[in-house]
Amino acid sequence: MFKVKILGSSSATPAFSRNPSAQVVTYNDRHYLVDCGEGTQIQFQRYNVKLARLDGIFISHLHGDHVLGLPGLLSSLSIFEREKPLPVYAPGGLVEMLKTFFRISETYLKYEVEFFPMEDFQPGDIVFSTDKLRVKALPLTHRAFCRGFLFEEYNKRRKFDFFKAKALEIPNEYFHLLKQENDITLPDGRRIQADEVLMDADAPLSFAYCSDTRYEEKLLPFIQNVSMLYHEATFMEDMQKRARETQHSTAREAASIALQAGAKRLIIGHFSARYRDLNPLLEEARAVFPDTELATEGTEFDLRANV
């Protein structure tokens, strides 16, 4: 399972039932929160995502609409009796922000927050990994220090050809050895090479989270052929000047990045409160990159669905 669930799609201020930025990336049974705007813990409840099961938090930058849900969410995890340490990847200033709030509000967490300042990583660096998924830092260009995150599968197992193994009359109990790429000798003396029953692995899937950023082609080498790109699209093209000033992107620019990166799919979000109807943004992006969808609250995107 490799899914992305949208909990917030609004920019600076909430509008039209759109909450500020937050997404949950689920890989197999692990859950990662990416950005945490105000109200994110409430969105967890609304969309039935289990807060208690979070395995890591990734914060792109410290503007309020990406981080103000964090003190409350961390407090609630403590109320829910979390004991497991929680890794948090974010710009270094977050530590002072949280410590100040926790001190003044007399909040004591029952678990440890393992803090990793994103300033310690270069773009492209692996900041986090399990045996199957790793997260790399992406260079975004915004008013504040800002990093995107690339969630990518790696180390993918080759697929086991069950029917071929059956045809070769290999007993089931040898399957797990072969799946782990071991050559084996059967009781009847036959030598079986793992290659005989292993097919190529599926292409690794990847998800790039890019918010907030101006249009910036320096990002492209880091997200080549990404399976799914989330790219902010705060404005439409007629607001290009405002996009430049605030270092945000237009829907068309997001689509252009997706196209140049060879992305399979594009999700746009971080919509300005000036847009009640989001369809014009969707149309503007699709004119450049047809496989575009809107990041709307509660929507879950399945990365396996586009293999």
Place this chain on the structure above:
Amino acid sequence: MFKVKILGSSSATPAFSRNPSAQVVTYNDRHYLVDCGEGTQIQFQRYNVKLARLDGIFISHLHGDHVLGLPGLLSSLSIFEREKPLPVYAPGGLVEMLKTFFRISETYLKYEVEFFPMEDFQPGDIVFSTDKLRVKALPLTHRAFCRGFLFEEYNKRRKFDFFKAKALEIPNEYFHLLKQENDITLPDGRRIQADEVLMDADAPLSFAYCSDTRYEEKLLPFIQNVSMLYHEATFMEDMQKRARETQHSTAREAASIALQAGAKRLIIGHFSARYRDLNPLLEEARAVFPDTELATEGTEFDLRANV
């Protein structure tokens, strides 16, 4: 108009679509926010309360469920181009909390926040007033420094007896002078005393906001005969021990305070996440004080309705 609209009724952590504490007190065309838990600005939109029209903010204490919505709400007011200064009454630690966040997130407000530390006031002191409404500090007893707020009418105009004035054949253009308690001489030489056409003023209405607090009878002299009392009722009576430990009240205790204060109506709120169904809390309170209602999101209580 004297109304109270509930924007949040949950305690420490949001639960069952209940947001953390926030209420809007409207007196004539002035709007005051009392407490500001996470997501309050989103609740303003959901329940069609105009954020831009806020005339003052009152924060009881600095636990996260009463204050974490404030940085985002203040930022949004700036995005909405507010220019008018905004008075904020809160414990002194709020200044450092906000300044730290605004500095690190590089947020600059376009208007002035006029900050009044509640430590500067004694219980019973008037902390704010217009010509018709004043707000007094109430002593609450909680783990953190905590103040309630009494919104009370004062200086009420006596009521003008229109029919009597008509019977005395007083021309309409003299009404406003009489309403302002001036004695007048009519063109026909008759002298009219204001007392002849003025009746007693309506009894002044008052609203006491009391959250969070343990059961504490020292509060009673400050809220005698209050028209409407909001009192926290985090737990039910079977959780008395937990209520003591956390310095919260039970529904029965809230009702007992209302009864002893001679309150006209009681609103209970700040419900623990352990209660999905709130009716048992309501029943527990009503057994002691029948005129009790639940503080539920979106409900508006009209203080004039119980005159």
